[in-house]
Amino acid sequence: MLSIKDLTIEYSSGGYVVRPISNLSLEAGSGQLVLLLGASGCGKTTLLSVIAGLLTPASGSVRVVDTDVVGLSGNALTEYRRHTVGVVFQAFNLLPALTASENVQVPLRAAGWKKAKARERADELLASVDLSERAHHRPGDMSGGQQQRVAIARGLAHDPPVLLADEPTAHLDYLQVEGVIRLLRNLADNDRLVVVATHDDRLVPLADAIVNLTPRAATTERPPERCELAAGEVLFREGDHGDLVYVIDEGEVDLFRERDDGSEELLHRADAGAYFGELAPMLGLPRSATARAVGPAVLTGYTLRSFRAQVGGPTPGSLLEGAADARDAAEV
Numbered sequence: 001m002l003s004i005k006d007l008t009i010e011y012s013s014g015g016y017v018v019r020p021i022s023n024l025s026l027e028a029g030s031g032q033l034v035l036l037l038g039a040s041g042c043g044k045t046t047l048l049s050v051i052a053g054l055l056t057p058a059s060g061s062v063r064v065v066d067t068d069v070v071g072l073s074g075n076a077l078t079e080y081r082r083h084t085v086g087v088v089f090q091a092f093n094l095l096p097a098l099t100a101s102e103n104v105q106v107p108l109r110a111a112g113w114k115k116a117k118a119r120e121r122a123d124e125l126l127a128s129v130d131l132s133e134r135a136h137h138r139p140g141d142m143s144g145g146q147q148q149r150v151a152i153a154r155g156l157a158h159d160p161p162v163l164l165a166d167e168p169t170a171h172l173d174y175l176q177v178e179g180v181i182r183l184l185r186n187l188a189d190n191d192r193l194v195v196v197a198t199h200d201d202r203l204v205p206l207a208d209a210i211v212n213l214t215p216r217a218a219t220t221e222r223p224p225e226r227c228e229l230a231a232g233e234v235l236f237r238e239g240d241h242g243d244l245v246y247v248i249d250e251g252e253v254d255l256f257r258e259r260d261d262g263s264e265e266l267l268h269r270a271d272a273g274a275y276f277g278e279l280a281p282m283l284g285l286p287r288s289a290t291a292r293a294v295g296p297a298v299l300t301g302y303t304l305r306s307f308r309a310q311v312g313g314p315t316p317g318s319l320l321e322g323a324a325d326a327r328d329a330a331e332v
Helices: 044-051 074-083 100-110 115-128 144-155 174-189 201-206 279-283 304-310 316-325
Strands: 002-013 016-028 033-037 059-064 085-088 162-166 193-198 209-212 225-229 234-236 245-250 252-258 264-271 290-293 297-302
Touching: 002 044, 016 044, 016 209, 016 252, 033 044, 033 174, 033 201, 044 059, 044 162, 044 193, 085 144, 100 115, 100 144, 115 144, 144 162, 144 174, 174 193, 174 201, 245 252, 245 304, 252 297, 297 304
Parallel strands: 033 193, 033 209, 085 162, 162 193
Antiparallel strands: 002 016, 002 059, 225 297, 234 290, 245 297, 252 264, 252 290
């Protein structure tokens, strides 16, 4: 139903290239509830937008029900968005002047359905989400949970095999969350693939698969790793996950960020005896810069615990100060 391979997503922010998703691969089938789990800014909504055909990735492939999404354009892309994927937006995106029934009818009328047929379909969908009695109410007269169910009904207008939901419980209190969670689980049980982007771990027990887009702080211990780099060789790139702190034994390493005009901004040039890369294993952050050897270089990669033992046990605070002194080049 869904196959993603080596997906990398990039966009511009503040003049820099931001890479929230790097080399992601996953597969999911019909009848599954899949969670894209992670903190704000980790790329959940961006990934949903690529699956929905709203954004184009930098590289990689996305196949949904045997359709190559990345290669779609024109009418084929319109038909894909209309019939293959339904989207439930975080802010509901209901039209305030229309009733619940009329909001559900919008995608049907846009596809050329007759008014009576569209109204009949909207009534069926509202009944399926237990909102028949609210069919003629406008969004302002409904609770957040009711508006979310209207949005879900609208996403199901063309009976798509895949439903994408972005933070569906974000604006709901605990009384409203239960009904929405149960509804999403039931939709997946009916042989539909439901992909939910969320930071709400209350959905975890109901999920068939979980994709954690926020890397965890490194805890696995392993022996130090010796790295020999040729001139110009990249050790890691911005956006990569990382679990090692690097100490330079010989040579120099540039830490830089990519700008959206294709240029590079040098943050710091580290030479023999310097260390970098501590924030990724310490805080579970992606690398926020790229590390590249200036000339031939030899480095040793340490887990956070072994690094602290090696250099005499610096505190997390001192590590952060070291990163600040390098203009955040520890980035990484």
